[in-house]
Amino acid sequence: AQTIHQWPVAEIKAVGSPLSLGCTIKGKSSPNLYWYWQATGGTLQQLFYSITVGQVESVVQLNLSASRPKDDQFILSTEKLLLSHSGFYLCAWSLGWGGFAETLYFGSGTRLTVL
Amino acid sequence: QEKVQQSPESLIVPEGAMVSLNCSFSDSASQSIWWYQQHPGKGPKALISIFSNGNKKEGRLTVYLNRASLHVSLHIKDSQPSDSAVYLCAVDTEGADRLTFGKGTQLIIQP
Numbered sequence: 001a002q003t004i005h006q007w008p009v010a011e012i013k014a015v016g017s018p019l020s021l022g023c024t025i026k027g028k029s030s031p032n033l034y035w036y037w038q039a040t041g042g043t044l045q046q047l048f049y050s051i052t053v054g055q056v057e058s059v060v061q062l063n064l065s066a067s068r069p070k071d072d073q074f075i076l077s078t079e080k081l082l083l084s085h086s087g088f089y090l091c092a093w094s095l096g097w098g099g100f101a102e103t104l105y106f107g108s109g110t111r112l113t114v115l
Numbered sequence: 116q117e118k119v120q121q122s123p124e125s126l127i128v129p130e131g132a133m134v135s136l137n138c139s140f141s142d143s144a145s146q147s148i149w150w151y152q153q154h155p156g157k158g159p160k161a162l163i164s165i166f167s168n169g170n171k172k173e174g175r176l177t178v179y180l181n182r183a184s185l186h187v188s189l190h191i192k193d194s195q196p197s198d199s200a201v202y203l204c205a206v207d208t209e210g211a212d213r214l215t216f217g218k219g220t221q222l223i224i225q226p
Binding site: 042043044045046049057059090092103104105106107108109111 | 149151156157158159160161164203212213214216217218219
């Protein structure tokens, strides 16, 4: 069975500090990977997606970057956090054959508070 | 850009009632429409999707899609307290690089 693990579960960070969030998918080779962001009370927005190792497409610009260093790992990062980065960050995967018309399997998310 | 509107914003119903949730989308080039369920502090979980005009039933869930009116609805039969969650409608649009989500409907089932 496939599992998705996100870390950390929660972060409290200062404005201007760096950030690194991660997720790992086990039990599925070459999945499509996604980062989503949900501001408190806001809509779930897709930030990045990756179809293969080393390739990441940006969907929404939020002064964040993403990387896929391994087939099963997806990293979200920034060098300088803004207050507007606060929210709930979700990693997701899909089977990788049907584009966006596929079931997304989400992780449990990381709650980020920027002070 | 695709816009997805959900109604109502929130809904409280007694256990056992039929629940109806609505979703309107803006782009007629939309492909699949998905419904996700999200419990507090958790990631969304896919419930059901539909591509063709008409309806699709899975267990207690039925989804109706009307492409002419750009509208899709989700119906939950015999609702249970464990169905209490936020329900998200998501639309996949041809040529788009993303799945577009609505803001969600907060559903509370009272025992």
